[in-house]
Amino acid sequence: MSPPLGLDPDLLRAFVYVAEEQNFTRAGARVGRTQAAISMQMRKLETLLGKTLINRGRGEGIGLTPHGQYLLDRARELLALNDSIWSSFQAPDVSGTVRLGTPDDYALQFLPDALRRFAETHPAVEVEVVCLPSTELMERLKAGQLDLSLISEGHETKGWPARELIRGPLGWITATRFSPHKLTPLPLALAAHDCIWRREALRKLDETRHPYRIAYISGSATGSMVPVLAGLAITCGMPNRLPEGTRLLAPGEENLPELPDFAVLMLKGKGAPQPVTDRLAEHIETAAKCEARSAGWLSQSA
Template sequence: MTFLLDGDQLRTFVAIAETGSFTRAADVVHKTQSAVSMQMKRLEERVGRPIFARDGRASRLTEDGERLLDYARRIVKLNLEAMASFTDAALSGHVCLGVPDDYADRYLPEIMARFSRTHPSVELTVICEPSSDLTERIKAGTLDLAIITYTADSGRQAQVIRRERLLWVASARHSAHNETPVPLALGRPTCQWRDAAITALAMYGRHHRLLYSSPNAGAVSAAVLAGLAVSVFPESALRPGMRVLGTAEGYPPLPPCDIGLLRNRHAPSPLADALAQHIIQGLDNITEADAAE
């Protein structure tokens, strides 16, 4: 006989995986720690394999636990979508989203249009700041959701919702990319893409100099489009007038760019859940060809 997985147990399991702790997960799902422990015992009995391995005070997933996590997230997501289809019309209030300006131009129009159509009574506030600042806002509880560039420091709190190529770009009408040393326009010192670009050029043995630095993607794009410098952008941030550079022009491959979604675990709400689903679906619907337009 085939047994079905319990949705509430899977939701708790996902919370443990994302917080790294039974105790913190209990706060997220509004249960006692003993209830969370009992749920996970029953879930392990249901799948017939251990899904947690103790690592000090932390709760580390086994290989089977990692495999189950992917299914659990999809089942929980589908459950939320199904319920939202019956409750969306009744939602009203205010929700606050953070997004770096690197992604705002490409992603926000689609997300805002979809959300506004299904939630006309909801006030949406958008804050554009670098990923590191948005992460701190989420920790402080001043944002409901944040789209960020995922890094190892993001930990299990962030859900990776999209992966894109990180690309070298220059002006299509100028030749700054042929200069030695290469003039660069990059983000602020804490920017992951800045580190990736400088590290790749150093390992490739190509001399470079930092000509422009700004936390604002528009300012960096302006330096590129003016033909003053070379930069790096994810494919969704490419703009008309830019050309992509590769090994043929002497530019080494770059690591991919992972885009993550952070949620305010201190104050979850149906509105934030509904917006999260629109964000995930919106980014899923963007193809590589769309992103490069």
């Protein structure tokens, strides 16, 4: 019996992009190929595996067959290993320490995958992660205590070039089992006074004259979720990757005002060590781009 043929990473990468974009043309744009070339690659992959992977001819985009769904996660794992091996041999030999600051909620959103991939390609680099509110992170950045930091848009960044990673809407978040959003006055769980999200939420409520009371104050956005989970208050925050037991309120539900868009910025410290800081920033940008795409947000790094 002859050994099985190997799977071309280029075919798998094109397949993953087709699955993510649900469109041959957009998938092709990500790898610099035409729609016809991507379609041909998918036919080749299906012939190689002997299974139909893609449902074609749907009204809106395309979808995956059960065999395609089976392949998708495994293709991502294989590509991650392939890219890790390649990067390990191609990356410059850098070492040292990079000090990274981030609000706690952004840490959960972007950093796990970014730090894992960075560690795989730069095993000699130590990353110190500091989780604090954006205001405190800006103070540490100005004091030279951080090399790289994520902060929320709206904080003072004058004199500091800022890279916008993602932009998307804030949302009102409540419990799935309880209805604190139906109470009058509306009980709120918010972060400290210098939080941009808090400021915008209160401004919108004041503008619409919606009665409210600040029932709980936390030092972090993650801490604000505790009374929400208990059904004691609602909060505002990023509308994706919500903790189990919480949900996003629909636009206009209970006549709550629509919240504005927010942006996540990345700032580099003056005198930050190079090239290690740039390499970490690239990994964070990539993770942010994936998050923005999955959530349907705008990504400046796309």
